[in-house]
Amino acid sequence: MTSAHSKLYSDDVSLVVVVVDTNPFFWxxxxxxxxxxxxxxxxxxxxxxxxxHLNRVVVIAAGVSSCAYIFDSNDASPSGGVGVMATFDKASRKVEEFIAQDARATAGNSSVASANAASLLSGALSLALCYIQRIFRSGTRHPQPRILCLQGSPDGPEQYVAVMNSIFSAQRSMVPIDSCIVGTQDSAFLQQASYITGGVYLKPQELNGLFQYLAMFLP
Incomplete structure (x- = not known):
């Protein structure tokens, strides 16, 4: 396997994997x-x-009981914005389907307490890192990868070991984990993730201007 320090990155080309908290109890x-x-x-x-136009974006939904890829800009047609928007329209429908499926799976899990239900951050980080590793192995030059976690749910203590394993894996692969907290509680998991991997941790005070905060994560 190619070591992290020997990877060759394409200048000014980014790969951003966005982990989106879709926990219905939080929203x-x-x-x-x-x-x-x-x-x-x-x-x-x-x-x-x-x-x-060479930048790539992948969006992963993190529900309470499952997680899944819902958008990959590489699947859009090369025609530009129209292709991307058509693909994202499909992603909008896909996230609705995912939320419904995750809700059904969660309904059958009596151990989930709705008031404090955590999203499956550990699984989403694993999916993000798997995708990035596939890109690393696809050629000699790669876009510069980052993971951006948009989190609102509280941390799930039972996920601690799995989350920390993902954080250290990202650190070894030189993949920064950025965090934007859209809930009222800070996330100790993501504070550690951003600190250890050299990412940015942000908790906006006002969500009405959320895009302005998200713009801080643009390369």
């Missing part, structure tokens, strides 16, 4: 409706892709 009580949050995410993705 049911959140000050910002999920639809508005998702609209801000769409603007962020568009901005990132407009900065450089």
């Amino acid at each position: 049911a009580a959140a000050a910002l409706p999920f639809a508005d949050f998702f609209a801000n995410l769409v603007h962020f993705v568009n901005s990132l892709l407009l900065l450089n």
Whole structure:
């Protein structure tokens, strides 16, 4: 396997893997409706892709009981914004389907306490790192990877070991983990993730201007 220090990165080309918290228990009580949050995410993705047509964005949904890829800009047609928007429209439908499926899976899990339910951050980070490793192995030059976690749910203590393993894996692969907290509680997991990997940890005081905060994560 190619060592982290021998990787060759393409100048000014980024790969951003966004982990989105879709926990319905959190969003049911959140000050910002999920639809508005998702609209801000769409603007962020568009901005990132407009900065450089070679940039790549992947979005992973992290539910309570499962996680899944819901968007990959590489699947969009090379025609530009129209292709990307059509693909993201599909992603919007896919995230709705994912939330419904995750809710059904969660309903059958009596151990989940709705008030303090955590999203599956550990699984989402694993998916993100797996995707990045596939990119690393696809050729000699790669876009510069980052993971951006948009988290609102509280941390799940039972995920501590798995999350820390992902953090150290990201550190070894020189993949920064950025964090944007959209809930009321700070995340000790993501504070450690951003600190250890050299990423940015941000907790906006006001979510009405969320896109302005997300713009801070543009390369």
